[in-house]
Amino acid sequence: MSRDEAVIAYVLRLADNALILAQRMIELVTAKPELEEELANANFALDFIGQARMLYSYAAELEGAGRSEDDFAFMRDGNEFRNLLLIEQPNGHFGDSIVRQYLFEAFYVHQLDALTRCKDQRIAEIAARAIKEVRYHLRHISHWLIRLGDGTDESHQRVQASLDELWRFTGEMFVSDEVDVAIRDNLAGPDLEAIAALWKRDVEDVIAEATLQLPEDQWMARGGKQGQHSEHFGFLIAEMQFLQRSYAGASW
Amino acid sequence: MAAVSREQVYEWLADVPDPEIPVLSILDLGIVRDVSVNGGVTVSLTPTYSGCPATEVIESSVLAALEKKGIESIAIKRVLSPPWTTDWISDAGREKLREYGIAPPARASRAIACPQCESLHTERISEFGSTACKAAWRCRDCLEPFEYFKCL
Numbered sequence A: 001m002s003r004d005e006a007v008i009a010y011v012l013r014l015a016d017n018a019l020i021l022a023q024r025m026i027e028l029v030t031a032k033p034e035l036e037e038e039l040a041n042a043n044f045a046l047d048f049i050g051q052a053r054m055l056y057s058y059a060a061e062l063e064g065a066g067r068s069e070d071d072f073a074f075m076r077d078g079n080e081f082r083n084l085l086l087i088e089q090p091n092g093h094f095g096d097s098i099v100r101q102y103l104f105e106a107f108y109v110h111q112l113d114a115l116t117r118c119k120d121q122r123i124a125e126i127a128a129r130a131i132k133e134v135r136y137h138l139r140h141i142s143h144w145l146i147r148l149g150d151g152t153d154e155s156h157q158r159v160q161a162s163l164d165e166l167w168r169f170t171g172e173m174f175v176s177d178e179v180d181v182a183i184r185d186n187l188a189g190p191d192l193e194a195i196a197a198l199w200k201r202d203v204e205d206v207i208a209e210a211t212l213q214l215p216e217d218q219w220m221a222r223g224g225k226q227g228q229h230s231e232h233f234g235f236l237i238a239e240m241q242f243l244q245r246s247y248a249g250a251s252w
Numbered sequence B: 001m002a003a004v005s006r007e008q009v010y011e012w013l014a015d016v017p018d019p020e021i022p023v024l025s026i027l028d029l030g031i032v033r034d035v036s037v038n039g040g041v042t043v044s045l046t047p048t049y050s051g052c053p054a055t056e057v058i059e060s061s062v063l064a065a066l067e068k069k070g071i072e073s074i075a076i077k078r079v080l081s082p083p084w085t086t087d088w089i090s091d092a093g094r095e096k097l098r099e100y101g102i103a104p105p106a107r108a109s110r111a112i113a114c115p116q117c118e119s120l121h122t123e124r125i126s127e128f129g130s131t132a133c134k135a136a137w138r139c140r141d142c143l144e145p146f147e148y149f150k151c152l
């Protein structure tokens, strides 16, 4: 894998994480339990769409093959997406989507922080823009996790179950492959081991404040970064891409 | 076409409104990063936040405004770094926001003043409001609800 190929692959992973999480959040539009949360969800999803657009546009420029941001989003097949498995998990109930969002954003904030010091200037600039948004999301989402965990018996039990269920998808975030190594070594990109330690520290703090139990060490699912997705992913992609696949080039 | 000065272009841009809060010009909002004139005109703009739906509307308004003044070669440059913050809203912009009924972003850790009666006896109703950059507040003295431009 050449240096340029590694950068394109890395930028697409970042973009896919942002787009697929946004798509999951968009599925929840008009389905949140209260108006304030409805607006928070839509606003946060919009941040991710914006980040995905900047990243896809950059990947398109690097690739130089005439593809557009929309081609990356709507014209690639499921196995070409490189988002984490955690992100594509179904929305479930309110607590499930809060836990999924928290576990990912607690990682993403450290990933972006490291990327603000990346030697690729464009990646560093996008990261500097995005991290302000992600810090804001995290404050909001971690309050919810604490409120649910330290809330009623029912909310405590259900959010503990969400945490236990989603935990096995967190290991993949910290497994380096050749793309991660290339970005780290050539461009001073994130060191995933260091990020794992920061993530664990933050997550333990919030889980303790939420009076929840940290799940035990266990077998971890992986494959998203290599394009091997869970069974839920095909449905997500089909819904997201339907319009552009059926009416290519349709616009507002 | 006669050569146009940077000052002239800035003057024109002062008439381009922010589509979400039209009482503010894009200069008040602090998103015009640079203007250069050599042959054509290049305007460097920065997005307020990544997913701001106004970004493209603003770019086309700038193009339209300059075309109307007879500028033929116009380029819009998107600048990401350093990222925009609410500190870049000008003093004139903050005053316009207040008059419009939107409390401007807090400086330091000061309390949020009601834009109607200036009371500091205010409370937040919802952290999220009609657009991504605003929250919903209420004055506990005059009882008017108002919007607050969040500090970013």
Ligand SMILES: [Zn+2]
Binding pocket: B114, B115, B116, B117, B118, B119, B139, B140, B141, B142, B143, B144
């Ligand atoms: Zn008042």
